[in-house]
Amino acid sequence: MFAQLQQMYKTDEEIISKVAKWFGQDVESQQQHLMSLFYNFGNRFEKTTISQTWRNYNQIYSDTLEKLREMCATSNLNELKEENELKILREMRLHILWNILKYPKHIKYRQIHKQALYNNLFSKCHQLGADFEQVFISMEKNLQTIGFKKGNHGHWYYQYHHIQLLHLWNCYEIAINQQTMYYINKKLDSKNSVHVIEWKMERL
Template sequence: MLAQLRKRFSKIDKEIISDAIKWFGENVKETEDILTWLTENTTNLQQQHYLMYLVQLFGNKLGKTAILQVWSNCNQILVDTNMKLREICATSNLNELNVNEVIREMCLHILWNILKYPKHIKYRQIHKQALYNYLSKKCHTLGADFECVFVNMQELLQYYGFKVEDNDNWYCQYNHTQLLHLWNCYRSAIDQQIMYVFILLSIKQMI
């Protein structure tokens, strides 16, 4: 099955094909459908991985059409699409909204410190256990899903440019180009924060 799919979908990364087979429990039709969808809506390997990640994360709650629309509206930026899709799901699930807020608050804190003190090494290093403890406490306070928060937080750290060191902690190297990327991420998080307040107020009115 794997060999046949690789031959048929030669433009799709072989790792994604393997993931699709596992994800759909070797259901040939569903696997072919998702690979066809990726072929039609992506132009490079990075986009394939990003869209596959989003489908795995949100596919059970939102259809591929909705995911693709948000992806397009967010200019194919993973972090923005991720946040937006989470907020869409959160409109019917307050816990999801709290998950999003914990992640956003942590992201704003990390990004602001780096942008304010770009050459200070201590703001480019994140102790994994300290991050774990803080997020765990915050999730407990808000009643948010800690596992979901921690997994997505690590994904975002990678997107920001952090890498895991040998000691299992996170480190982000300094360069001018990256600062622009982080500034755009910060602006996006601020915009999402405003939307969060609006959605939270709307949900509380419905409860």
């Protein structure tokens, strides 16, 4: 390329050398910018996604950085929405299961009125900004897993005359193990600071 420039425009060696040096610095700078993007966003996106965004924005660092930050914000909102949906479902399962386990002979805890279920879920979804339709569909599947069956009028009834204690307890244990737990970690440093760390229990 530079040989052609020299031949076409009779550019002297000194100018060619400066141009080559400038191009080399520019390429190195671009590589550093791309590596910086990989470092800062590599834990959120695949490298192919970062590289494609980099190309889409003509390898301009500031524009690519702004776009990736925007993508992170959108991803965080989606994760929060999904987390809230799971939180609502988990709390409802625990509430239903605990009532049956604690009061196995009380008929009222074996029946769920469709409108009461609808209103309860709608209120919780509205408060947390969760997808009501998705939560409602998932909740119906959860009820079937627990042992409920939908009646003719859309109400839910526990279908077994004798409580399936072991199955209900297993369902309750699974729901408990999925919820976020907290523990105190006392860091042994000069400030003797105390940190609260959030973690999720995983079922083995």
